[in-house]
Structure formats: C-alpha cells, structure tokens
Amino acid sequence: MSVEPRRATVLVVDDEVRILSAVQRSLRREGYEILIAETPAEALGILAEREVDLIVSDQKMPGMSGLEFLARAIRMRPQAARLLITGWTEEVPREEMEALGIRTLLPKPWDDGALKQAVREALGR
Amino acid sequence: MSQSAPLVRIIVAQPRHRLGSPGPLGGTARVLEHLGREMDIAIVHDAETCLARAAGAPTDLVVLDAGLEAEGDRILEALRASGPPVVVVTDRPEDERIHAAFRNGAADCVAAGQDYARVLPIVALEQIRRWRETVERGQVEQRLRDLERLGDAIVEAIPAPIAVLSAEGRVVSANPEFARAFGVSLDAVAGKPLEHLVPEELYESGVLRLLIASAARAGGGNGVDRGTVGRTRRFDVRVRRLGEGGGLLVVLWDVTERDQLAKRLADLTRYNENVIQNLNSALIVVDRAGAITFANQAAEGVFAAEPGTLRGQLLWDWFPGTSPEKLLVARTLTEGVRHRNAETVITRRDGSLLPIGVSCAPLTDAAGERIGAVAIFEDLSELKELQRAVLQNEKMASIGQLAAGVAHEINNPMGFIHANLCQMTEYLTDVRRVWDEVVRLQESIAGGSLGEIRRQSLGLSQLVRQLDVEYLVGDFAKALRESQEGSERIRHIVQDLRSFSRHDPGERTLADLNECLDSTASIAWAMMKHSVVLRKEYRDVPRVRCYPMQLKQVFMNLLVNAYQAIQERFAQSGEIGEIRLQTAERHGGVTVTVTDNGIGIRPEHVNRIFDPFFTTKEVGIGTGLGLSTSFSIVQRHGGTLKVESKPGEGSSFELFLPLAAGDETGPADGGTSAAGGAGRA
Numbered sequence: 001m002s003v004e005p006r007r008a009t010v011l012v013v014d015d016e017v018r019i020l021s022a023v024q025r026s027l028r029r030e031g032y033e034i035l036i037a038e039t040p041a042e043a044l045g046i047l048a049e050r051e052v053d054l055i056v057s058d059q060k061m062p063g064m065s066g067l068e069f070l071a072r073a074i075r076m077r078p079q080a081a082r083l084l085i086t087g088w089t090e091e092v093p094r095e096e097m098e099a100l101g102i103r104t105l106l107p108k109p110w111d112d113g114a115l116k117q118a119v120r121e122a123l124g125r
Numbered sequence: 126m127s128q129s130a131p132l133v134r135i136i137v138a139q140p141r142h143r144l145g146s147p148g149p150l151g152g153t154a155r156v157l158e159h160l161g162r163e164m165d166i167a168i169v170h171d172a173e174t175c176l177a178r179a180a181g182a183p184t185d186l187v188v189l190d191a192g193l194e195a196e197g198d199r200i201l202e203a204l205r206a207s208g209p210p211v212v213v214v215t216d217r218p219e220d221e222r223i224h225a226a227f228r229n230g231a232a233d234c235v236a237a238g239q240d241y242a243r244v245l246p247i248v249a250l251e252q253i254r255r256w257r258e259t260v261e262r263g264q265v266e267q268r269l270r271d272l273e274r275l276g277d278a279i280v281e282a283i284p285a286p287i288a289v290l291s292a293e294g295r296v297v298s299a300n301p302e303f304a305r306a307f308g309v310s311l312d313a314v315a316g317k318p319l320e321h322l323v324p325e326e327l328y329e330s331g332v333l334r335l336l337i338a339s340a341a342r343a344g345g346g347n348g349v350d351r352g353t354v355g356r357t358r359r360f361d362v363r364v365r366r367l368g369e370g371g372g373l374l375v376v377l378w379d380v381t382e383r384d385q386l387a388k389r390l391a392d393l394t395r396y397n398e399n400v401i402q403n404l405n406s407a408l409i410v411v412d413r414a415g416a417i418t419f420a421n422q423a424a425e426g427v428f429a430a431e432p433g434t435l436r437g438q439l440l441w442d443w444f445p446g447t448s449p450e451k452l453l454v455a456r457t458l459t460e461g462v463r464h465r466n467a468e469t470v471i472t473r474r475d476g477s478l479l480p481i482g483v484s485c486a487p488l489t490d491a492a493g494e495r496i497g498a499v500a501i502f503e504d505l506s507e508l509k510e511l512q513r514a515v516l517q518n519e520k521m522a523s524i525g526q527l528a529a530g531v532a533h534e535i536n537n538p539m540g541f542i543h544a545n546l547c548q549m550t551e552y553l554t555d556v557r558r559v560w561d562e563v564v565r566l567q568e569s570i571a572g573g574s575l576g577e578i579r580r581q582s583l584g585l586s587q588l589v590r591q592l593d594v595e596y597l598v599g600d601f602a603k604a605l606r607e608s609q610e611g612s613e614r615i616r617h618i619v620q621d622l623r624s625f626s627r628h629d630p631g632e633r634t635l636a637d638l639n640e641c642l643d644s645t646a647s648i649a650w651a652m653m654k655h656s657v658v659l660r661k662e663y664r665d666v667p668r669v670r671c672y673p674m675q676l677k678q679v680f681m682n683l684l685v686n687a688y689q690a691i692q693e694r695f696a697q698s699g700e701i702g703e704i705r706l707q708t709a710e711r712h713g714g715v716t717v718t719v720t721d722n723g724i725g726i727r728p729e730h731v732n733r734i735f736d737p738f739f740t741t742k743e744v745g746i747g748t749g750l751g752l753s754t755s756f757s758i759v760q761r762h763g764g765t766l767k768v769e770s771k772p773g774e775g776s777s778f779e780l781f782l783p784l785a786a787g788d789e790t791g792p793a794d795g796g797t798s799a800a801g802g803a804g805r806a
Contacts, residue, residue, distance in 0.1 A: 109536060
C-alpha cells in the first residue's frame with residue numbers, strides 16, 4: 001500500500017448523501033482516492049475532467065437511471081470499471097447490464113466486506 | 126178491499142114511474158134507509174146506470190123492481206157471475222117473470238104486501254151478510270193463491286237443490302235446480318227415495334241419513350238440522366220438518382267452490398307465512414308507536430330474540446344502544462320516509478355491533494292513513510366481511526405497486542445504516558486496541574521502570590496516530606448520527622404503510638380528508654418522487670363522516686393511476702410529470718381532485734374504467750379492480766367519482782363526498798356517539 005505508484009480513483013454516484021458518506025467510510029482505509037457526486041449530471045462533469053478507474057453508481061436516481069448514466073460514462077471513460085448498487089435488484093434489466101460490461105450488481109443494503117471485495121476485483125487487484 | 130166499512134151501499138133499480146106511486150114499492154128506498162148507520166142508497170132507472178155504479182164502487186146489494194122488465198133482466202144477467210146479490214121486489218108475485226128472475230140468478234124475491242116494510246130489511250140484511258162473507262172468503266183464497274205462487278217461484282228460482290220428502294223419505298217434489306244439479310228429470314223424481322236421486326257420495330258419511338231421520342222424529346217443531354256432506358262436491362244440508370204432515374224440506378247448498386276458496390286462502394296464507402318465515406331477511410311490522418306486530422324467524426335471529434318474544438315489544442327497546450333515528454324506521458313512522466337498502470350499524474342488547482341493510486316503507490290503511498311500517502333488516506356482517514376482504518386484497522395489490530418505491534426508500538437508509546454498523550464495529554476494534562495500550566501504560570506507571578513507561582507511552586502515541594483516533598472518534602459520532610437519522614426515516618415509512626394497511630373500525634368516523642389525502646400521498650411519494658412533482662392545493666374543509674381507511678384506499682388508487690399515466694407518457698423522455706392534489710368545500714360536501722398530466726384515457730375507455738376487472742395495463746401491473754373498488758367505496762359513502770380526460774394530456778378524477786355522507790343513518794351531526802372512535806383514524 002505504501003509503494004502504490006498511483007492511487008486508484010473511485011467515483012461514487014448516489015442521490016442519497018448518507019450513502020456517499022457510508023461508502024467513503026467503508027473504503028477509507030483501502031487507499032483509494034474517492035470522488036463523490038450526488039447526481040448523474042455532476043458525475044458526468046467530474047468524468048469530463050478526471051481520469052477515473054472505477055465508477056460505483058446507484059441505479060435509481062432522479063432524471064436518469066444508473067444504467068443510463070453508465071452508458072454515457074462508458075463513452076467518456078471506456079477504461080473505467082463499472083459497478084452498480086441497487087435496492088431493487090429485480091428492477092435492473094440484466095441484458096442491458098451485461099451489454100455495459102457490468103459484472104457485479106451490489107444490493108442495498110450491502111455487505112461491507114462484499115463492497116470492498118467487489119471494488120478490489122473491479123480494479124483488478 | 127178488506128176493510129169492513131160501516132158504509133152499506135145499495136142500488137135500488139126501479140122504473141121512474143114508481144117514484145111517488147101509492148103502492149109499497151114506491152117506498153122501497155125509504156124502507157132500506159135504516160139498515161145501517163151509514164147508508165148510501167142510489168136509485169137508478171136503467172140497467173146501464175145500475176151496472177156502471179155497481180162496477181164503480183163495491184156494492185152490497187141491488188134491489189131490483191120487477192117493473193123494470195127487460196132492463197131488469199139485463200141487470201140480473203150482468204151481475205149473475207160475480208156481482209152483488211140481487212133481490213127482486215114485485216107487486217105481482219105470480220108473474221112468470223119472477224121465476225125467470227130466480228133462474229137468472231136473483232138471490233131472493235120479496236112481494237109487495239102488507240109486511241113489505243118489515244120483510245124487505247130482513248131479506249136485505251141476510252143477503253148483505255152472505256155477500257160480505259163471500260167477498261171476504263174470496264179475498265183470503267186469493268191471498269193464499271198468491272202466497273203459493275210466490276213460494277213456488279222462490280223454490281224454483283233459488284240456486285240450491287230443494288226437495289220435499291214424504292214422511293217415508295220419498296221425494297214428493299223437487300225444484301229445477303235439484304234436477305239440474307243431480308242430472309235427473311223433474312218428472313221422474315216423485316215417489317223415489319232421495320238416496321236414488323243424489324250422488325252416492327252424499328250418503329257416504331251417513332250424515333244425510335242421520336239428519337233426515339232426526340228431522341222426521343222431531344215432532345213437528347221448528348228445529349232445523351244441518352250438516353255438510355260430500356267429497357268431490359260439498360253440500361251444506363238443511364232438513365226441516367214441514368208442519369204436522371210429516372213431510373221434510375231438504376235444502377242442499379253447494380259449497381264446493383266456497384270450500385275450495387277457503388282451502389286456497391288457507392294454502393295461500395300458509396304459503397305466505399312460509400315464505401315470510403323462511404326469508405333470510407328479517408321482516409318486521411310495527412304499529413305507529415313502534416311496537417312490533419309481526420316478526421319472522423330471521424328477525425328473531427337479527428334481534429337475538431327468543432322465538433315468539435318480539436310481538437308487542439317496542440322496536441327501540443331491542444336496541445338500547447342505538448338511537449331510534451339510526452334504526453331508520455322512526456322517520457318512516459313519523460314522516461313516511463321510505464328507505465331502500467340503507468346501511469346502518471345497530472347495537473344489540475348484548476352489546477354486539479351488527480351492520481345491517483334496512484328497507485322500510487310506511488304501512489297505510491284503506492283511507493291512506495299511516496298505521497305503521499314494514500321493515501326488512503338484512504344482516505350485512507357477511508357481506509361486510511367480503512367487502513373488507515376484497516378491499517384488503519386490493520390494498521395489498523396497490524402495496525405491491527408501491528413496493529418498488531418503498532423498498533428503495535427503505536433500502537437506502539438500510540444500506541448506509543448497515544455499512545455504518547460494519548464501520549463502527551471496526552472503529553470499536555481500533556478503540557479497543559488503543560484502550561489495551563492505555564491499560565498497559567497504566568500498569569507501567571503503577572509498577573514499571575521509567576524506561577518501560579516511556580516506551581509504552583511512545584507506543585500509544587504511535588498507535589493513536591496510526592489509527593487516526595481523532596478522526597475515528599469524530600467519524601464514529603457522525604456515523605452514529607447518520608444511522609439514527611436513517612432508522613428514523615425507516616420508522617416513518619413503516620408507520621405510513623401500517624396506517625395504510627389497517628382496517629377501518631366498523632363505524633364511520635369523522636375524518637379530515639386533507640389529512641387522509643396527505644398521509645396517502647406521502648406513501649405514494651416514495652414510489653413516484655423521481656418522476657413526479659406533487660402540487661398540493663389543500664383548502665380548509667369540514668370533517669366528513671366516513672370510513673377513512675377506505676377513502677385512503679381510493680386516494681391511493683387515484684395516485685397510483687396518475688403515476689402510471691405519467692410513467693406511460695414520460696418514461697422514455699425522462700421528463701418529470703405533475704400531479705395536482707386539490708381539496709375544496711363545495712355544494713354541501715367536500716371535493717378531492719387528483720389531476721395528472723399523464724397519457725390520458727382513450728375516449729372509448731372512459732365509460733368502462735369503473736367496471737370491475739377492466740384494465741388497460743399489462744397483466745401483473747393492474748388488477749382492474751382499483752377504480753371499480755374506488756367507485757363502490759365512494760358510492761357507499763353516498764358520493765360521486767367522476768373523470769375527465771384528454772388523451773395525451775392527462776386526466777382529472779373528481780371525488781365528491783356529501784357532508785351528510787351518513788344521511789341514510791340520520792343527520793351527520795346527529796349520532797354523536799358514533800364520533801367516539803374518530804381519534805383512531
């Protein structure tokens with residue numbers, strides 16, 4: 001951890017600020033740089049400016065769903081890994097998810113260990 | 126005719142020349158003058174005048190002077206058959222004409238001699254007495270003949286078989302009805318035993334024979350024996366003894382039809398009674414004072430009364446906990462108000478509540494005066510239970526609709542609470558590590574060397590720095606606060622859901638529709654907040670007596686519909702829809718309007734949307750019961766539910782609830798007792 005050449009950057013998107021706070025809390029000691037956005041629009045703004053290694057997005061958000069947001073994000077940062085969190089897993093169309101190369105779907109509430117594990121795997125570590 | 130007038134009328138017929146002549150005949154009229162107290166003596170001179178007078182008034186005697194010769198013969202001849210007696214007077218008794226007069230019907234002859242004045246009155250009186258006797262006898266005979274004819278006519282005309290029997294029981298005569306009724310010829314009845322003429326079955330029971338025998342024995346009294354005989358044809362029989370002769374009058378009165386009618390009436394009465402008694406509905410009849418005059422078995426069930434104990438009781442006495450107005454019959458009795466399937470809840474003697482449907486109508490006498498009321502009470506508890514089940518299912522279905530939104534609402538706080546708990550556990554582990562170091566340091570201070578104390582202290586400082594304890598403690602508090610706030614949010618959602626899925630109490634309660642609408646909207650909000658703007662335009666509205674949970678169900682159905690309409694219109698574009706909630710007081714009631722700018726309803730569907738099971742949604746999304754359930758709930762409240770819609774632009778559902786929603790249960794502000802449970806809504 002101390003000899004990491006560059007810290008991985010994780011962008012977390014959720015309209016629920018408490019979720020953002022909890023995810024940050026979980027990943028604090030993982031050594032990532034964590035960016036947060038409360039709306040997909042804000043997240044797209046960040047993506048326009050920053051290189052990001054992993055995008056963790058909520059599915060249900062006002063104005064735009066997580067999948068719609070990720071579909072746009074993929075065009076801006078195709079190399080960024082993608083991870084979806086949702087409270088209603090049945091609601092997410094699987095084909096669409098797989099088409100976007102999202103392999104992991106985390107349910108809400110999530111298991112803290114499972115989140116850390118999923119993030120590590122998505123970042124290829 | 127029958128009066129025995131003291132007046133004696135005599136006609137003296139004599140030649141004109143006899144008047145004033147010296148012989149005794151000239152004084153004939155005078156001789157007769159003292160026969161009676163009142164005398165009418167007319168003197169005539171020719172047959173024509175004499176006969177005219179005799180025909181004109183009842184005449185007791187004609188005294189004919191033989192001197193009238195041929196005219197006298199005409200008088201005799203004319204009166205011979207039926208006229209008054211004619212006494213001939215003559216001064217020539219040897220005359221051949223006198224013999225002829227006797228042959229012609231003269232009653233007597235008096236010769237005009239020395240004792241003419243003495244003899245003539247004697248002869249005249251005798252003739253008058255005899256004549257009067259004859260006349261009277263003739264009159265009596267005539268009356269008897271008349272009576273006989275009348276009797277015959279009656280017996281002939283009477284529509285009942287009548288026979289006269291001899292003492293031996295043989296038929297002497299019978300009337301035409303007898304012949305007609307028993308199919309015998311009138312000419313052939315005489316001399317035959319009655320038994321051979323009437324149908325055998327009339328003799329089967331033996332009653333007829335007994336009646337005849339007993340009447341024959343009853344020595345001439347006026348006793349009438351009667352009885353009923355026959356099977357297929359029934360006859361009332363009366364047998365009467367006819368005077369001393371021993372004959373018997375037998376009158377047979379055909380009562381077959383009467384008996385059949387009586388039987389049909391009895392059958393019909395029994396049938397009606399059966400129907401009424403076995404009706405599932407409780408039927409009672411009360412008089413003007415409300416006293417029960419009739420109650421069927423079902424009524425005893427509904428009233429929880431012992432069989433046969435309701436009659437005579439006051440209706441109100443059976444429901445001490447229910448005001449007379451709520452029984453609905455009261456206004457029928459006082460004002461003649463009719464009710465049809467009005468719903469109310471009554472409190473029975475044992476304190477149990479019973480929802481009932483009441484139909485009642487005034488009972489009037491022939492003059493149209495109200496004399497009471499007929500009421501049918503229907504036990505609605507089963508129906509209510511079914512309605513409640515349907516409503517509950519429907520509610521569950523709409524909860525399913527909500528589940529996605531609600532799950533999201535719950536899962537968000539659950540998500541961060543859960544994550545925070547994990548983190549706080551880790552923090553606690555860190556804190557414990559620091560604590561362990563603190564304990565070790567304390568031990569060193571108590572008994573260790575200075576070097577050891579120094580080393581321990583350094584280790585602790587390193588650990589605190591390494592774990593960033595200052596941040597940790599601050600973040601621990603923050604995580605705790607956020608988690609508490611999250612759990613509070615979950616508690617609210619669950620509370621809302623619980624209040625939505627609750628049953629109504631059995632009775633209507635006074636409820637604030639703004640509150641009902643708003644709490645429902647807050648549940649629905651979870652589902653729709655990402656795609657809908659909710660605009661609330663609530664006015665102050667009076668409280669309405671209603672079933673609040675049922676109305677919340679209606680509001681939820683309307684909100685879900687509005688949301689789905691918006692989803693259909695905007696799901697692709699991601700635009701935000703709008704739902705407007707309005708309440709207002711209007712026309713003696715409260716209106717609640719739910720307006721959306723969704724997809725709208727196609728004109729051909731507008732008339733069907735309140736039909737049960739009509740749905741335009743995919744299977745699994747709509748049950749097709751939402752709006753029809755809503756409609757029937759609103760109807761149950763005496764309100765209306767109307768829709769206006771423009772395809773592609775949106776729909777507006779307007780619900781109207783009259784303030785006197787419980788009109789059929791009496792005035793809204795009347796039953797204050799019913800308001801007791803309002804606090805629970």
